[in-house]
Amino acid sequence: xxxxxxxxxxxxxxxxxxxxxxxxxxxxxxxxxxxxxxxxxxxxxxxxxxxxxxxxxxxxxxxxxxxxxxxxxxxxxxxxxxxxxxxxxxxxxxxxxxxxxxxxxxxxxxxxxxxxxxxxxxxxxxxxxxxxxxxxxxxxxxxxxxxxxxxxxxxxxxxxxxxxxxxxxxxxxxxxxxxxxxxxxxxxxxxxxxxxxxxxxxxxxxxxxxxxxxxxxxxxxxxxxxxxxxxxxxxxxxxxxxxxxxxxxxxxxxxxxxxxxxxxxx
Amino acid sequence: xxxxxxxxxxxxxxxxxxxxxxxxxxxxxxxxxxxxxxxxxxxxxxxxxxxxxxxxxxxxxxxxxxxxxxxxxxxxxxxxxxxxxxxxxxxxxxxxxxxxxxxxxxxxxxxxxxxxxxxxxxxxxxxxxxxxxxxxxxxxxxxxxxxxxxxxxxxxxxxxxxxxxxxxxxxxxxxxxxxxxxxxxxxxxxxxxxxxxxxxxxxxxxxxxxxxxxxxxxxxxxxxxxxxxxxxxxxxxxxxxxxxxxxxxxxxxxxxxxxxxxxxxxxxxxxxxxxxxxxxxxxxxxxxxxxxxx
Numbered sequence: 161x162x163x164x165x166x167x168x169x170x171x172x173x174x175x176x177x178x179x180x181x182x183x184x185x186x187x188x189x190x191x192x193x194x195x196x197x198x199x200x201x202x203x204x205x206x207x208x209x210x211x212x213x214x215x216x217x218x219x220x221x222x223x224x225x226x227x228x229x230x231x232x233x234x235x236x237x238x239x240x241x242x243x244x245x246x247x248x249x250x251x252x253x254x255x256x257x258x259x260x261x262x263x264x265x266x267x268x269x270x271x272x273x274x275x276x277x278x279x280x281x282x283x284x285x286x287x288x289x290x291x292x293x294x295x296x297x298x299x300x301x302x303x304x305x306x307x308x309x310x311x312x313x314x315x316x317x318x319x320x321x322x323x324x325x326x327x328x329x330x331x332x333x334x335x336x337x338x339x340x341x342x343x344x345x346x347x348x349x350x351x352x353x354x355x356x357x358x359x360x361x362x363x364x365x366x367x368x369x370x371x372x373x374x375x376x377x378x379x380x381x382x383x384x385x386x387x388x389x390x391x392x393x394x395x396x397x398x399x400x401x402x403x404x405x406x407x408x409x410x411x412x413x414x415x416x417x418x419x420x421x422x423x424x425x426x
Numbered sequence: 427x428x429x430x431x432x433x434x435x436x437x438x439x440x441x442x443x444x445x446x447x448x449x450x451x452x453x454x455x456x457x458x459x460x461x462x463x464x465x466x467x468x469x470x471x472x473x474x475x476x477x478x479x480x481x482x483x484x485x486x487x488x489x490x491x492x493x494x495x496x497x498x499x500x501x502x503x504x505x506x507x508x509x510x511x512x513x514x515x516x517x518x519x520x521x522x523x524x525x526x527x528x529x530x531x532x533x534x535x536x537x538x539x540x541x542x543x544x545x546x547x548x549x550x551x552x553x554x555x556x557x558x559x560x561x562x563x564x565x566x567x568x569x570x571x572x573x574x575x576x577x578x579x580x581x582x583x584x585x586x587x588x589x590x591x592x593x594x595x596x597x598x599x600x601x602x603x604x605x606x607x608x609x610x611x612x613x614x615x616x617x618x619x620x621x622x623x624x625x626x627x628x629x630x631x632x633x634x635x636x637x638x639x640x641x642x643x644x645x646x647x648x649x650x651x652x653x654x655x656x657x658x659x660x661x662x663x664x665x666x667x668x669x670x671x672x673x674x675x676x677x678x679x680x681x682x683x684x685x686x687x688x689x690x691x692x693x694x695x696x697x698x699x700x701x702x703x704x705x706x707x708x709x710x711x712x713x714x715x716x717x718x719x720x
Contacts, residue, residue, distance in 0.1 A: 170525045177518060178536050181599060184551040185539065187561045191554065233450075241447035244440040251436075256444065263455050265708055267656050269677040270697035273684045274461035275454065277472065297454035300447045329439055358544040360659040361677075365685065376546040380663055383550060390554055397547040408542040412535060 191394035210395035218371055219378030220399070223357055226374060229292045230356045231349055234299035238348065239341075241300070242307025243333050247319065257308075263301025268294070272365050279366070290366040291374070295359060299352045310344040311337060347414040350407060357404050375400040459701070466695035471688040483695035493696070496674045499586055500655050503675065506590025507597050507654030508647055514594070515601030515646065519639075520631055522602075523609040534606070537599030549663035552592050553579065556664075579665050585673050592660055597653060601646045608642035609635060644715030648708050655704055676700045 195202040211217060244250070245257055271294065279290050314337055322332050338345070363374045373381065379400045383393055466483050470476035487493045518537075522530060540548060555562050556578035563575040578588040612635065620630045658677040661667060667674035667682065674682070676696050684693035 167525060170521050170527060173521060174518070174527065174533055177514070177598075178533060180595065181537050181540065183561070184548070184555050184595070185543075187554050188547075188551040237447035237450065240443045244443035248437040248440040248443075250438065250440040253440075256448070259456065260451065262705075263451060265652070265701075265704055266455060266459065267652075267677065267697070267700055267704060269656065269658065269680045270462055270701040271455055271458035273680060273690065273693050273697060274458040274465055276684070277465075277690070278458070278461065293450065294454045294458075297451050300451050301455070304447060329437070329443075354542060358546075360544075360546055360662070361681070364662075365681075376544045376659070379544075379546050379550065383553075383663065393550060394554070397550045401543045401547045404542050404544070405539070408539070409535070412538065 188394045188397055191390050192398045194391060206391050206395040207399065210392040210399060213392060214378065214382045214396045214399075215370070216375065216378060216396055216399050219373050219375045220403075222372055223375040223403075225288070226292050226295070226363075227353055227356045229288075230295045230299060231352050233292075234296045234303050234352055235345060235348055237296070237300050238303025238307045239333070239338065239345070241304040242309075242311055243337065245304065245308040246311025246314070247337075260301050260304045263298065264305060266298070266301070268298060268359070268361050272361055276365050285366060286368050286372065288372065291363050291372065294362050294366075295356050299355065303348055303352065306348050307341075307344065310341055314341070343414070346411070350411050350414050353407060354404055459698075462694045462698050465691055466698050468691045470690045472684075472690050473688075476691070479691065483691045484699065486692060487695065487699055492671055492674070493679065495671060496676050496679045496696075499673060500657070500675050502586055503590050503593055503654040503657055504651055506587070507593035507657075508650035510594045511597040511601040511650055512643065512646060514598045515605050516636075518598075518602045519605035519609055520635060522606055523612075523635075524627075534603055538603050539599070540596045541600050545659035546663055548592065548596065549660050552595075553664055556588055580669055582669055582672050585665055585669060589657075589660060589664060589673050592664075593654060593657070597650045601650065604642050604646045605639055608639035612638045640715055644711050648711050651707055651711070652704055655700060655707075 192206055193203055194206075241260075245253070275290075275294055276285065279285050284290050318336055319332055322336050327336070357374075358376060359374070360376050360380070363372075363377045364380075367373060367377070379393075379396055382396050465476075467478060467480060468476035469479045469482070487497070521527070522533070527533070554560050557563075558575075558577040558580075562578065566572065566575050576584065578584050581588075616634045616638070617630060620634050625633060656677050657675050658681065661673055661675055661678045662681070665673040667678050677700065680693045680697045680700070683689040683696065
């Protein structure tokens with residue numbers, strides 16, 4: 161049905177676009193694996209050197225701690241609130257729900273400045289909490305929306321049966337509803353992990369000590385300090401990007417579906 | 427969102443389930459946005475006592491040339507972040523959906539990759555591409571176009587478009603994948619009917635494909651327009667708003683004014699304005715999509 165010429169044209173167009181996408185990625189990978197401009201290292205040795213000089217071990221540890229905390233807390237809180245919105249009726253339900261919806265669109269630029277000054281007066285600036293808790297708040301808005309949609313669509317008959325058997329709401333949630341919700345929870349986990357790992361503004365503002373810098377923040381500072389060539393900076397970039405890219409390659413279907421359904425965030 | 431009451435009789439226990447999420451949300455998001463509105467009405471340096479100035483900080487957004495420019499730059503970025511990727515995405519998705527292309531999975535993985543990489547990493551990579559001795563100039567040199575080479579991010583004319591192209595690069599794959607998901611759901615009979623009516627590929631695209639993915643277009647535009655308006659990391663790492671203020675954008679101004687110039691009230695006002703603009707645009711795009719569907 162498709163002519164040969166058209167097919168060739170299609171492949172040419174797609175290849176050109178794939179090349180455009182890969183160009184900066186290849187640029188940075190090539191630089192990271194090339195000979196160091198300062199001499200000494202090359203290839204994989206660059207990663208070891210960047211790891212050491214750029215202190216990426218510290219940054220990755222902070223990122224991992226912040227991301228784990230934000231993911232675990234916001235997913236659990238979202239399951240609880242999504243359960244309430246999705247399966248129960250109560251006074252003020254829609255008002256409360258719209259309040260949560262506001263948070264999905266809220267840019268962190270708007271809240272970061274007042275948060276900085278209020279947390280500063282509480283002495284909480286430059287702590288783990290000042291980085292993690294605002295991100296929990298931003299993630300919980302989307303998470304509530306996401307889990308609510310799932311629980312609304314869940315099987316009502318099973319819930320009623322469990323209730324007649326005398327199961328408490330708590331047991332219904334964790335033993336009846338959550339086990340089949342695993343795909344929805346995994347999607348939420350992946351999205352929140354990605355957003356938290358890549359967040360830049362909140363750590364930039366909230367943190368001054370080096371030990372609390374997240375990986376993207378550490379990379380930005382490394383760029384500012386390490387000016388004697390690009391090789392180690394490129395290696396550092398690859399180190400910062402790798403955890404999320406691995407996650408993505410494993411779970412790409414979830415990513416796309418999650419983005420489709422959570423369209424209003426970001 | 428609409429239709430179908432949730433199951434279950436009225437339950438007070440719902441408040442207990444909501445409480446933990448709402449508490450964090452209220453303390454770290456609702457309260458700060460309220461404080462942002464309050465701060466935006468003051469002239470405050472972050473240390474001494476603030477001075478009440480009413481709506482002056484908001485009026486400055488209209489009157490102050492630098493601030494007006496920042497919002498103008500954001501609009502330019504919308505073209506690069508949203509309009510260009512939509513055009514590219516429609517073309518690529520139509521090709522991918524139409525032709526049985528080999529390596530579709532690989533292509534989809536590649537074009538979506540920019541979305542998952544931290545923006546700081548993206549910015550570092552593109553700085554390298556745009557550097558005076560970077561890969562773009564090397565490429566231009568190899569093509570015999572040495573006259574075009576320059577330090578792209580240091581050029582008053584080209585710095586903003588250069589930042590914009592990164593947005594096009596970043597968002598095109600996302601838009602393509604979203605539209606492709608929508609197009610793959612279009613029933614084949616619609617195309618057959620169009621064929622029988624004698625429609626060519628172009629008319630088929632405008633009569634069948636485009637109307638069927640209106641919802642996906644709305645999603646794609648919402649995501650990309652908001653991303654354009656929120657651009658921060660990219661500007662912070664590549665240009666810091668320069669040269670001059672040729673690439674300053676609202677979210678960078680929020681940061682720069684609050685933590686560089688100690689103009690907290692002005693920073694808060696820009697943040698609040700940005701939030702309102704994002705709300706209005708999101709609702710506008712979704713209202714538009716809903717109305718057209720029904």
